[in-house]
Amino acid sequence: MSQYTGQPDAINALVRDTEVHKDVYIDQQVFELEMEHLFANTWVYVGHASQVPNKGDYYTTTVGTQPVVMVRHTDNTVKVLYNRCPHKGVKVAGEVCGNTGKFFRCPYHAWTFKTDGSLLSIPLKKGYENVGFEQCEASKGMAAVPAVQVYRDFVFCRLNPEGVSFEAYFGNSLSTIDNMVDRSPEGKLEIAGGVLRYMHHCNWKMLVDNQTDTCHPMVAHESSAGTAVRVWNEAPPGTPKPMAVELFAPFMSPYEFFENMGIRVWDNGHGHTGVADSIHAAYSPVPGYWEQMVAAYGEERAKQILGEVRHNTVYWPNIMIKGPIQTLRLFKPIAADRTLVESWTFRLVGAPDMLLERTLMYNRLVNAPTSVVGHDDLEMYERAQEGLHARGRDWVNVARLFDPAEHGQTDVATNGTNEWQMRNQFRAWAKYMTASMKEVQA
Amino acid sequence: MSAFNDQQLVAFVYAEARMLDEQRFEDWLALFTDDGHYWMPLVPGQQDPRLHTSLLYEDKLLLRVRVERLAGARTFSQQPRSRCHHLLQQPMVEQADAAAGRYTLRTAFHYVETRLDTQTLFAGWATHELVVVDGALRIHQKRVDLVNCDAAFGNINLFM
Secondary structure, X not given: OOOOOOOHHHHHOOEOOOEEEXXXXXXXXXXXXXXXXXXXXOOEEEEEHHHOOOOOEEEEEEEOOXXXXXXXXXXXXXXXXXXXXXXXXXXXXXXXXXXXXXXXXXXXXXXXXXXXOOEEEOOOHHHHOXXXXXXXXXXXXXXXXXXXXXXXXXXXXXXXXXXXOHHHHHHHHHHHHHHHHHOOOOOOEEEOOOOEEEEEOOOHHHHHHHHOOOOOHHHHOHXXXXXXXXXXXXXXXXXXXXXXXXXXXXXXXXXXXXXHHOEXXXXXXXXXXXXXXXXXXOOOOOOOHHHHHHHHHOHHHHHHHHHOOOOOEEEOOOEEEEOOOOEEEEEEEEEOOEEEEEEEEEEEOOOOHHHHHHHHHHHHHHHOOOOHHHHHHHHHHHHHHHHOOOOOXXXXXXXXXXXXXXXXXXXXXXXXXXXXXXXXHHXXXXXXXXXXXXXXXX | OOOOOHHHHHHHHHHHXXXXXXXXXXXXXXXXXXXXXXXXXXXXXXXXXXXXXXXXXXXXXXXXXXXXHXXXXXXXXXXXXXXXXXXXXXXXXXXXXOOXXXXXXXXXXXXXXXXXXXXXXXXXXXXXXXXXEOOEEEEEEEEEEEOOOOOOEOXXXXXX
């Protein structure tokens, strides 16, 4: 009998009001339970519909550690299939993306499947007559994920057939996706500019925790953002401020700035930094954009859309979205101590190219494996991944500004350095870890 | 305009790699023109550094930030520091316009970066676009195409 499998009480005991046990970060068995329960009970981001604009277009990815293929079916809906041939187990779609036409064809024995997964044909079909093939699992074709929801072109799925509804799971947190999409004068986003892929030797939750950790930028990023500000200050007076400096400098804002910018906490582990202000609030206007927005939405509504300057929105469990600069970071779990971070960017359809250029520069400066900002974050995660094995202390602290009255509250804005959002994530962690876990008597 | 022969051009590329291996970053930075760029594309054959992202597309200001950061006291990801090693194939002069003072060289390389007990091998091709400024060769653009530029990497700390 393992320590955590079939032991919801043991799982719940890992999360206290103000502390989290180290095993949530370093224990491989806990990781495997996360893949089995947490990533099956929650609505997990798969991809963006603009990646599969035409019938037969597909994109292969993972949900948790499950290999899946997102495909535009012949009826124009988006399907998510487990990328596994029901015959011998081969991953049917081999490329990251492509067009498969009206059906998938397994490269091993040429079994074919419609783009909803159903079995289309098998060579030498006669060999399966009178063998009870209809009772075989393989006769059902590639397994489709039953719960798929496309919200304003963002594709999410829930691997478990039963569970919380999409609307109940996300609630008001969808307002960040709304705001990012509304920033396009045409109300439409497209994935653009390539994806940065950054391998981390640490637990995926360290990255999620970091997204609303507002007490680290001025410390961990002094060497990059601080140096950028210093180098810029040496430029001759009157030199126009480069875009890169405009993007770097707010990282060095003092604690008071981050306290005042606020954090909003929603139910189910979702939340965002940057309620009243944020590090994305003071970028230079892009010529022509405001006029486009006013023409599309009217002045009042345009002001409202662009006045929302949310910093990082965590959609629990494993994405973060930045509305004002159209970025989505996907934290793909691989093992307890291994995470692939993918940083995606969007074009605001109909808006000036300079917005995409700024988005791409931000992504490159902050989220690339060559990023001087990312280097120092990764260094902290990897040191923590090793340090947490120390036996002298067993708990990670998330007590900052804890108030016992916060239990049960949702949709609340609070001090920007509150660790409430981290606590919110771990409460959701325990909830969705144990929601489908059957207790096994020890 | 003084012309540079192949031997001088090739020697420049070797000397540049040696500066990086010896971590003489201020000297290295001085090799770039004021409008110079260091570019590491994200996809094979990438043409656009502006509306497609790259691993790096740094002007001189950003390169200076990198170099000064490496020397900083609170650069935690460089405690301890990385070291690097370039192994270059003979650089090939691809284009030479002595009258305009413009030269292009292509160099296949293996690059090793180490930190603590980890050693990582990268392979690719460097393209140097050189110009003559005040009688000396300067880098207008150094483009580094990794053979696996679209792979998932851990930290790449120094310069290839």
